[in-house]
Amino acid sequence: MLIMTGNITRRRFVQGLGAGAAVAGLAPRTGLIGQAEAAGGQVIVGTWGGDYQNLMDQYIAKPLMGPTGYQIVFDTGMDTARKTKLLAEKPLPRGSMDVVALTHSGSYEMWKNGTLLELDTKKIPNAVHILDKLKTPYAVPHIYTGRVILYNPKYVKEKPTSYNDLWNPAYNGKVGVIDIQYQTTIESAAMIAGGSLSNYEPGKAKLLELKKQGVKIYPTNEAMASALKTEEVWMCIMWKARGVMWQNAGIPIEMANPKEGIVLYVSDQVVAKNARNKDGAYAWVNALLDPSAQVQFARGMGYNPTVSNVEIPADLKARIDFPPDVIYLAQDQDYLAKNDAALKDWWDKEFKA
Template identity: 25%
Template structure:
């Protein structure tokens, strides 16, 4: 594990094989023609609405193509992409930070290149798998009215006031992975020694509940079932402003767990040029601004300004560099085993 500094991620990018200049590696690819259909696998809700309203119309107007969507959770999308490896029905699949790096290694998706012009504006951290489109770190989130003092450490989760009030995020899932990894880090372990993370999770039992999504967590807060969980900071900020003003987003001294959404082009994508154009539009300042306003996602490119009215809600480049990163490829390889262990030892 490490911080998201440029030197570290420069090494990761080189290891991922994306350093070679595009003009040395790309072969001739057929140009789009009217009627071509781009297939995009993405989450529903806010993200779907943004890409439908801002990206799809520009692509359709320019090429006369159509766009179809496969909506749902990351797990289903990833499983389908792997099942179709070498003969993909997706052109673009959106994955999380650790799944995107593994998908490149497994030949399911392509490493990022400067065939996408806005690649040059991506932070190094956003080049480790596909094309990072949103920073969205995970941290402790709690009901401020229930706290005797602000949470400043992951160790505070074990304070008596939270006993029996923790909504444990499930594995697989980025929130559950963040809880496991950050507890391991806080108590002397890391991604290569997660036993301590499992042990500390077990110490928090009995849980108020097992939560499977941010929506379920906020419902538990509102219904007084639970008072604290691990969630995406952006989703917590949105909930704080829309439904539960008592929500507090912790900034622990040990750090927040890095998390990011990636747009990935499948290996053998039927519509390579359309896919590159789609991602280039996604990385444009216009779309980044909309992501900030609608989802509080922090930008992954260095050529967009954070609006003054969003200051304190969107991560600055300095804050991004202080996120805690782990060996995501190792984590992806261990995901199935850790998920099974979570079911046996923690959820039961």
């Protein structure tokens, strides 16, 4: 397997979120497991809600953590709010979260800002099985996938092989992009226009060509799913795991790996440096890597396991995994940190206008 990685560095911190707003909402909002204080104490897990939290509750909190005596409390919200909270609470001896779910770039950003604990892998027995391409000293990679092309085989008769296939005039007006994925869309265009993961500029002119061809812009992933279901669009760029979920929901799509390479998406969980219950936090991140839980996330959300000791059913593995010769790419987070505001400005004023 060939692995190509850019510098996995800091992602731009969301501007304008005041530290005071974070401190005002320190108490966890949802997900209390049990009413009495557990013998091992509470473990506060800051995370996204929805299917992700439900699966953690069903396959990690209850069966794996329950017998250990720890009480899991989910603090549900957006990852931007969790980052704000980590930064606001950095001077405090005890923070409000023990474990924090973040994207791979978000965890690096928080590590560089000195809010995260450097992990002692001796306290995480399952860490010996973490895939090499996902290892860092500060985060436990929970699940991962990669960016692919989704297409409707009813109309796209020839399986795409490149991002460039979205520019095929035969699909004018039937290609969609997602507003909240402006970074990855510009990045994908740059990859076929002479740019790179560290230079998105050539992607801008390429996207303006797509604009002239009648590209449709949708605000969210869910809106794109609806457009694919109704056949309003025939092709888009998306994370493979999301494509698997949409297939499960009956949306008529298939997936293709772009020859430019598979850009990784990793969902990490990290331990706050000032966590109140570090022992419980270590127990939790170790449980994340348990093969029984990893299999359930593969089934429920279409994500690949981050550990090597998981036996995935062959039919499921064929749907969610990538071939052994795939080229994995990691975003250059340092580049994004420096250029994100300008990229968003261009997207809003030039591409969307």
